[in-house]
Amino acid sequence: xxxxxxxxxxxxxxxxxxxxxxxxxxxxxxxxxxxxxxxxxxxxxxxxxxxxxxxxxxxxxxxxxxxxxxxxxxxxxxxxxxxxxxxxxxxxxxxxxxxxxxxxxxxxxxxxxxxxxxxxxxxxxxxxxxxxxxxxx
Ligand code: THU
Numbered sequence: 001x002x003x004x005x006x007x008x009x010x011x012x013x014x015x016x017x018x019x020x021x022x023x024x025x026x027x028x029x030x031x032x033x034x035x036x037x038x039x040x041x042x043x044x045x046x047x048x049x050x051x052x053x054x055x056x057x058x059x060x061x062x063x064x065x066x067x068x069x070x071x072x073x074x075x076x077x078x079x080x081x082x083x084x085x086x087x088x089x090x091x092x093x094x095x096x097x098x099x100x101x102x103x104x105x106x107x108x109x110x111x112x113x114x115x116x117x118x119x120x121x122x123x124x125x126x127x128x129x130x131x132x133x134x135x136x137x
Contacts, residue, residue, distance in 0.1 A: 010108050010116055013057075013077040016042035017110065018122040022058065023047060030110075031057035033065050034099070036072035039067035039119065058092040061076050062099055072098035081110045085117055087125060094123045097128035 009032050017030025022045055029045045045059030047054040049109075058078060065073070076096065080086035085107030088096065094104060105119040 004034060004038070006075070006077075006106060006116065007101045007113070009075055010079065010106060012040045012042050012112050013079040013108075014110055016044045016057070016061070017079050018044075020044035020086060021046045024049075024051060024054075027080060028043065029057035029078065029086055031061040031079075032077045033061050033070075033073050033103075034075040035065070036068045036074055041068065041070060043045075054134060055109040056089055056092050058088050059095055062092075062095055066099060071099075073103045075104040075106065076100060077106040077108065077116075079108050079113070083109060085109050090125075093121070094127040094128060098130065098132075104125050 010031035011127050013030040016032060017028050020028030022028050024047045031041050032042045034040055041061055041064050043064055045057045078086055078088060101121055103121055106116045106119060108116045
């Protein structure tokens with residue numbers, strides 16, 4: 001659980017999911033990032049008629065957070081109506097490894113927000129590509 005409120009973060013992701021724009025897949029995903037200073041930044045997936053342009057909830061939240069000046073992330077919660085919760089895709093794992101390398105990742109099914117699975121970014125993407133300057137720790 002750590003020194004922050006995990007269920008508050010999960011709840012924020014569930015709220016964010018309500019704003020998912022997913023008319024093609026009908027699979028709404030919500031994400032919420034927690035900064036070291038205690039701020040929560042949320043996102044939801046946005047789909048395009050040109051399907052490949054779709055952006056996952058995790059990346060929407062991360063891009064919002066980064067472009068609002070946040071750099072230190074301690075946790076991210078991801079919610080969808082998915083058994084056991086939605087595991088972040090490979091692209092999101094790469095971005096998390098670059099910009100939130102020490103974050104805990106919580107995934108939960110929107111129908112059972114009290115059953116949260118916990119991972120580390122390193123677990124989700126060991127040996128990530130990082131041959132570029134680091135902007136986060
Ligand atoms: N999606 C996310 O937002 N996050 C994930 O971790 C997995 C997939 C979205 C992308 C697309 O809008 C929909 O879920 C179906 O793939």
